[in-house]
Amino acid sequence: DTAVSQTPKYLVTQMGNDKSIKCEQNLGHDTMYWYKQDSKKFLKIMFSYNNKELIINETVPNRFSPKSPDKAHLNLHINSLELGDSAVYFCASSHRYTEAFFGQGTRLTVV
C-alpha cells in the first residue's frame, strides 16, 4: 500500500487555468504538508496542516489554496495558473513532529 499518494503525477495545463492536486495518506499521521521543488531541485515548504487546522502558510500567492477535508487528505487548488508555477509539488505527512514521509510528487507544467 502506498503511504502518501498524490494525483495526478503529471499535469500540463495552460496559463490562466485552475487546477487541483490531491493527496492522501494512510499512515494515521496528524500533520500534512505541501512542498514545492523548483527547477534547480530546491525544496521549500508551502503549507502545513495539523488535525485539519492550518499551521504554516509561507509566503505563497493567495492563488494557492490548500484544503483539508479530514486528517488523511490535503488537497492543493491553484487558480489562474502562471508560467512560474511550473514545478514539482510534493505532499508529505508526519506524526507528532517526527520525520516526514513524502509522496511521489506532481510535476506541473504551465504552458
Next chain:
Amino acid sequence: GDSVTQMEGPVTLSEEAFLTINCTYTATGYPSLFWYVQYPGEGLQLLLKATKADDKGSNKGFEATYRKETTSFHLEKGSVQVSDSAVYFCALSDGRRNTDKLIFGTGTRLQVFP
C-alpha cells in the same frame, strides 16, 4: 532563521569509492537532522535521521553523526554503488508545533560510475 548548507554537486565517484557529502546547519534550539534521497523521477525517501547531539543515524551503509560543536551532519558511505546515484538532501526540523517544517539544503547530486 534556521538554514542548511550542503556542498555543491555534482559529486562524481567510481564504484566502491568513499563518499562524503558535507552538511552544516544554523538553528536556534535543538533541531532534528535528516538526510533524504531522491532517485531519478521519484519522490523523497528518508535515508537516516538523528534527533540529538552525538546521535549517529545509519541506513543502507550510509552514516551521519549529529555534531553540535561544529553544527554539522555530514553523510558518509564507505563503498558506493552505481545504484546510489541520486540527489541527496540534508534537512532540519525544529519539531515544534507552530514551526514544524523541514528546511532543506540545496541538494547534492551523486553520480557513481562502474
